[in-house]
Amino acid sequence: MNLIRPRRGRVIAGVCAAVANRFGISITLVRVLTVLSFLLPGPQIIAYIILWILIPSAKY
Known part of the structure; x- marks a missing residue:
């Protein structure tokens, strides 16, 4: 599978x-791990924004 942001199932981006x-894992697990990582110091939010820009959105 390609890395494409789906139109359905989005929460933010x-x-x-x-x-x-x-990677074939639970969306909820990825979301929980993302939120938990935002609580730690580091460039996680910048990485999220960069991925938001770089990962293409689905056309359908």
């Missing part, structure tokens, strides 16, 4: 849904 679909 669809980055977590794209990562979960690509």
Whole structure:
């Protein structure tokens, strides 16, 4: 599967849904891990925004 942000199932930008679909894991697990990582110091939010820009959105 390709890394594409789906039109359906998005919460904010669809980055977590794209990562979960690509690796075949639970979207909820990816979302929880993302939120937990935002609580730690580091560039996680910048990485999320970069992925939001770089991962193409589904056309359908």
